[in-house]
Amino acid sequence: MNKKEIEKLRKELQQQRSELIEELEKVKKREESYMNNEVGDDIDKASENIQREILFYFSDHDRHRMDAIDDALQKIDEGRFGICESCGKKIGSDRLNAIPYARLCIKCRPTIENSEA
Secondary structure, X not given: OOHHHHHHHHHHHHHHHHHHHHHHHHHHHHHHHXXXXXXXXXXXXXXXXXXXXXXXXXXXXXXXXXXXXHHHXXXXXXXXXXXXXOOOOEOOHHHHHHOOOOOOOOOHHHHHHHHHO
């Protein structure tokens, strides 16, 4: 990838990071709202517990995505962006355009996923 393409992806990553921060703030406010709500019958409490679990999953998923975005931005700064963490080869432009925070090339991704299953 050339410098212009990398800078375009940097802006995309920064935009995604800003959006995630906004979303995490919304999730945090909703979690606080659920934690402060102690009135209700058993059905209300069960529903609130399910909502809390859903919010926890989304916030956990978003935190992992934020880490990946931060790592990608750091790699851009260090000149290591677009290199597969597994095989050390370049990650394809199509993959990076689709997922700018991708850590693995398309060849290594299924191999790593299968070994983690």
